[in-house]
Amino acid sequence: MTQHAIGRGAIGRPSPSKPPLRVVPAPASPGAITALFEDELPRLIARRSDLFDAVRGAIVVMVHGVGGWRISFGDHTHPEALTRAVDLEGDCVAVFSIGGFSALLDGQGGGQTPVVLGDARLLSRLGQLMVEPSRGPLGARLSSTASIRR
Numbered sequence: 001m002t003q004h005a006i007g008r009g010a011i012g013r014p015s016p017s018k019p020p021l022r023v024v025p026a027p028a029s030p031g032a033i034t035a036l037f038e039d040e041l042p043r044l045i046a047r048r049s050d051l052f053d054a055v056r057g058a059i060v061v062m063v064h065g066v067g068g069w070r071i072s073f074g075d076h077t078h079p080e081a082l083t084r085a086v087d088l089e090g091d092c093v094a095v096f097s098i099g100g101f102s103a104l105l106d107g108q109g110g111g112q113t114p115v116v117l118g119d120a121r122l123l124s125r126l127g128q129l130m131v132e133p134s135r136g137p138l139g140a141r142l143s144s145t146a147s148i149r150r
Contacts, residue, residue: 028102030066036105037061037069042082044129049076051129059122060090063101071126092118 045052055073062068068085075081093116096104100112116123 028098030063030098033063033066033098033101037067037082041069041071041130045076045081048129051125052076052081055122055125057091057119057122058089059092059094059119059126060085060088061126062088062093062095064095064097066098071122073122073125090118090122092116092120092122094123 052073053076057074058070058072060068060070062085070080070083070085070090072078072081072083095115097112100114103112104114
């Protein structure tokens with residue numbers, strides 16, 4: 001896998017004076033969500049490979065009306081570390097609406113709880129991967145929504 005550098009952008013809490021910093025702009029659009037998984041996430045995986053490789057398991061993230069992706073933790077150099085999901089085979093499956101996924105990225109709880117089945121710790125790990133350690137609580141938000149299983 002080619003190593004990519006990524007800017008200091010991250011998902012953060014909104015402040016009164018500035019809009020939140022996001023991994024990709026306008027996450028409410030299907031194109032921006034696709035770009036997050038197909039362009040930004042591979043760079044984050046390469047950049048934070050130690051975090052990615054420290055856990056084993058596969059998570060399938062489905063965003064209704066956009067698509068699905070399988071993230072197979074454990075070896076960031078494997079060609080199938082991040083692929084389009086064509087089925088629901090994974091240790092964790094998380095299904096979001098576009099609005100629910102966007103609200104999560106924006107730091108808003110919203111009323112749209114995702115459907116999460118399986119090992120929800122993988123969803124939390126995905127959140128940790130997507131945020132700079134000192135920037136924003138996305139990992140905590142993913143973890144807290146993941147605890148509402150079934």
